[in-house]
Amino acid sequence: xxxxxxxxxxxxxxxxxxxxxxxxxxxxxxxxxxxxxxxxxxxxxxxxxxxxxxxxxxxxxxxxxxxxxxxxxxxxxxxxxxxxxxxxxxxxxxxxxxxxxxxxxxxxxxxxxxxxxxxxxxxxxxxxxxxxxxxxxxxxxxxxxxxxxxxxxxxxxxxxxxxxxxxxxxxxxxxxxxxxxxxxxxxxxxxxxxxxxxxxxxxxxxx
Numbered sequence: 494x495x496x497x498x499x500x501x502x503x504x505x506x507x508x509x510x511x512x513x514x515x516x517x518x519x520x521x522x523x524x525x526x527x528x529x530x531x532x533x534x535x536x537x538x539x540x541x542x543x544x545x546x547x548x549x550x551x552x553x554x555x556x557x558x559x560x561x562x563x564x565x566x567x568x569x570x571x572x573x574x575x576x577x578x579x580x581x582x583x584x585x586x587x588x589x590x591x592x593x594x595x596x597x598x599x600x601x602x603x604x605x606x607x608x609x610x611x612x613x614x615x616x617x618x619x620x621x622x623x624x625x626x627x628x629x630x631x632x633x634x635x636x637x638x639x640x641x642x643x644x645x646x647x648x649x650x651x652x653x654x655x656x657x658x659x660x661x662x663x664x665x666x667x668x669x670x671x672x673x674x675x676x677x678x679x680x681x682x683x684x685x686x687x688x689x690x691x692x693x694x695x696x697x698x699x700x
Contacts, residue, residue, distance in 0.1 A: 633660025
């Protein structure tokens with residue numbers, strides 16, 4: 494700071510002749526030397542405050558941008574889907590190994606032609622509805638559909654979806670439920686039905 498004050502004081506000393514004038518010039522130089530550091534310091538403080546204010550504005554703008562990204566519909570949808578996927582995975586891990594057929598699993602289709610003695614169709618259909626919970630309670634069961642033939646009203650087409658062949662041949666047929674199933678239905682058949690199993694579809698066309 495003395496590098497700024499000393500040239501000013503020397504200039505003032507050259508301009509004055511009397512001792513009083515010199516003393517006044519020295520006093521002015523001394524005052525300048527005292528005030529100038531304060532001015533410089535004040536300017537530095539103002540510049541620092543402006544820098545901090547600008548820095549705060551940038552920080553707030555960045556925070557607002559990130560908040561908008563977090564609240565964007567796409568991000569919220571992605572977060573929701575991620576949560577649902579995780580929940581489904583937890584439920585699948587907790588579910589028993591044997592359960593209903595789920596989409597994407599291998600499916601075995603049990604097919605049979607059921608020929609009922611003429612005149613007993615209504616009784617057979619009532620017994621079929623009563624027996625349905627027995628097969629539906631079997632692990633690996635997917636669905637059952639029984640359609641009546643148009644040309645031969647005493648014939649029915651049986652279709653049952655299973656997760657695997659063993660779910661039917663072992664899980665159901667070797668259970669007590671199958672014995673009750675036979676008691677309810679098999680006395681209607683003449684002749685006994687032929688049951689076969691089918692796997693992967695080779696043609697599946699929908700309108």
